[in-house]
Amino acid sequence: MERKRQFKNLLPWLILVILALVPLFERNPYLLHMMIMVLIWICLGQSWNLLGGFTGQVSFGHATFYGVGAYSAGLLYFHKEISTWYGMILGPIMAMAFAVPIGLICFRLRGAYFALALLALAEVLRLVATNWISFTNGSVGILIVPVVSKISYYYIALALAAVSFYVIYRVIHSKWGFYFIAIREDQDAAESMGINTTRYKLISLLISAFFTGLAGAFYMNYMAFIDPHVVFSLVDVSIMMILVVMLGGAGTFYGPAIGAVIMIVLSEVFRAYFGHANLLILGMLIIFIIVFIPDGVIEIRRFLKRKKYA
Amino acid sequence: MLEVKNLTKYFGGLGAVRKLSFKVEKGDIFGLIGPNGAGKTTVFNLINGFYHPTSGEILFKGKPISGFKPNVICRMGIARTFQVVKPLSRMTVLENVMASAFCRVDSLNIAKEEALKTLEFCSLIHRKDYLAKSLTIGDRKRLEITRALATRPELILLDETAAGLNPTELDQAIALIKKIRDQGITILIVEHIMKVIMSISDRIHAINYGQTIAEGTPQEVANNKGVIEAYLGEAYA
Numbered sequence: 001m002e003r004k005r006q007f008k009n010l011l012p013w014l015i016l017v018i019l020a021l022v023p024l025f026e027r028n029p030y031l032l033h034m035m036i037m038v039l040i041w042i043c044l045g046q047s048w049n050l051l052g053g054f055t056g057q058v059s060f061g062h063a064t065f066y067g068v069g070a071y072s073a074g075l076l077y078f079h080k081e082i083s084t085w086y087g088m089i090l091g092p093i094m095a096m097a098f099a100v101p102i103g104l105i106c107f108r109l110r111g112a113y114f115a116l117a118l119l120a121l122a123e124v125l126r127l128v129a130t131n132w133i134s135f136t137n138g139s140v141g142i143l144i145v146p147v148v149s150k151i152s153y154y155y156i157a158l159a160l161a162a163v164s165f166y167v168i169y170r171v172i173h174s175k176w177g178f179y180f181i182a183i184r185e186d187q188d189a190a191e192s193m194g195i196n197t198t199r200y201k202l203i204s205l206l207i208s209a210f211f212t213g214l215a216g217a218f219y220m221n222y223m224a225f226i227d228p229h230v231v232f233s234l235v236d237v238s239i240m241m242i243l244v245v246m247l248g249g250a251g252t253f254y255g256p257a258i259g260a261v262i263m264i265v266l267s268e269v270f271r272a273y274f275g276h277a278n279l280l281i282l283g284m285l286i287i288f289i290i291v292f293i294p295d296g297v298i299e300i301r302r303f304l305k306r307k308k309y310a
Numbered sequence: 311m312l313e314v315k316n317l318t319k320y321f322g323g324l325g326a327v328r329k330l331s332f333k334v335e336k337g338d339i340f341g342l343i344g345p346n347g348a349g350k351t352t353v354f355n356l357i358n359g360f361y362h363p364t365s366g367e368i369l370f371k372g373k374p375i376s377g378f379k380p381n382v383i384c385r386m387g388i389a390r391t392f393q394v395v396k397p398l399s400r401m402t403v404l405e406n407v408m409a410s411a412f413c414r415v416d417s418l419n420i421a422k423e424e425a426l427k428t429l430e431f432c433s434l435i436h437r438k439d440y441l442a443k444s445l446t447i448g449d450r451k452r453l454e455i456t457r458a459l460a461t462r463p464e465l466i467l468l469d470e471t472a473a474g475l476n477p478t479e480l481d482q483a484i485a486l487i488k489k490i491r492d493q494g495i496t497i498l499i500v501e502h503i504m505k506v507i508m509s510i511s512d513r514i515h516a517i518n519y520g521q522t523i524a525e526g527t528p529q530e531v532a533n534n535k536g537v538i539e540a541y542l543g544e545a546y547a
Binding site for chain 2: 173174175178179181182185186188189190191192193194195196197251
């Protein structure tokens with residue numbers, strides 16, 4: 001029992017070391033690209049999960065923060081020729097700045113308002129970024145020249161995923177984490193236990209927006225190209241984040257990471273093998289998983305066990 | 311400790327609580343009784359801040375508290391339990407109580423210590439690692455009380471904590487309530503089970519249709535004509 005727990009505590013560090021060693025043996029750019037995308041999505045999954053999975057505030061519009069992060073970096077270069085790397089500082093701050101008013105307005109209310117308000121905001125920002133051509137360069141997007149090697153990007157992405165993992169782990173295992181989960185479980189009970197539910201929902205949103213914005217800014221640096229339809233996308237960002245978390249296991253700590261690996265790898269593999277039918281097949285697989293393992297892939301062991309005794 | 315003055319609450323045209331006044335002294339167990347729909351839980355929701363009064367005043371330790379949000383009122387020192395229990399289902403019993411203990415402390419370890427102590431006090435320690443949703447109704451009611459106590463209140467509002475309990479659990483609940491009073495915590499209790507309310511209350515306030523019908527010692531209230539007509543039935547006369 002004690003051994004098992006020790007192993008469990010060591011496992012994340014072990015995985016981190018293995019991931020850090022990968023580029024020493026594997027320099028296939030395509031594979032590295034896949035791994036970078038998975039790492040970005042681990043960060044995004046963690047961010048969404050903190051707010052949606054642990055605090056119970058489902059967001060249908062996290063593309064807001066992703067896009068704002070990415071455009072913060074891109075516009076720095078576009079207007080002032082400042083390196084997009086400074087966007088990794090500005091991006092998360094801007095994402096939080098967008099989160100504050102939404103949180104202050106919507107978190108006083110209950111129900112679907114927050115989810116819908118963010119969904120609307122992401123769409124509005126996508127349209128603004130498309131049509132305000134003098135400021136954002138519209139649909140043409142923003143193009144930069146990448147400056148560092150793929151391996152450097154890999155390590156930055158790894159740091160991004162690791163830091164978001166670590167910070168969110170610490171948050172969940174603190175007073176804040178207890179408060180977030182209490183709010184998810186019963187808002188009235190939480191309120192009467194002395195928890196300022198509006199404030200703690202806002203804190204959760206800010207942390208979530210911070211890391212989503214950070215990932216967005218990194219995406220700008222890495223892909224060297226963004227346009228409104230990519231970073232403010234409802235399907236490819238907002239919904240994808242929900243799928244990553246739901247598939248892996250919402251409200252669990254490792255679920256989003258597992259979800260990210262599955263979603264990114266599968267969508268890539270399916271695109272290669274099934275051609276135009278790839279979304280159809282992926283959709284069917286998602287339905288299959290949600291029907292049979294509703295608590296996420298992380299609970300697959302429990303799922304198999306139950307099957308055996310049934 | 312707690313003073314309610316001309317408290318009135320209208321939901322649209324319905325007067326759920328009308329010009330209600332009473333005073334709870336420090337260290338007392340104060341019972342609030344009345345038939346279903348008399349407005350007892352509404353009174354709790356008004357004191358605890360879920361509702362704001364249409365008119366009237368609520369004073370806690372001499373200061374007006376109506377208009378504050380529930381979390382502020384909890385921090386002032388008024389904790390409550392819910393008639394329809396609200397366990398934090400997917401947390402363990404210990405985690406439930408810890409989340410409450412964070413009301414007064416910030417450190418994880420101190421909160422855990424406090425929570426364990428409170429669980430011990432309420433004899434729920436043997437369930438500490440159970441998920442709250444797996445508890446029996448008796449234990450859920452007890453968890454409500456434990457959680458309320460973990461916020462270190464000066465006044466605790468108990469909303470029908472004895473309802474649905476079997477005779478053994480009932481005696482345990484009475485013992486626990488007395489134990490809480492012995493800690494110096496003032497108790498305001500809503501209860502339908504006469505065995506409980508009559509045996510533990512120092513004073514009882516009876517209401518019907520949101521209005522006072524009687525107040526006094528349990529004996530006085532039990533013999534009051536209005537109370538018997540509205541609520542108790544002949545047997546208690």
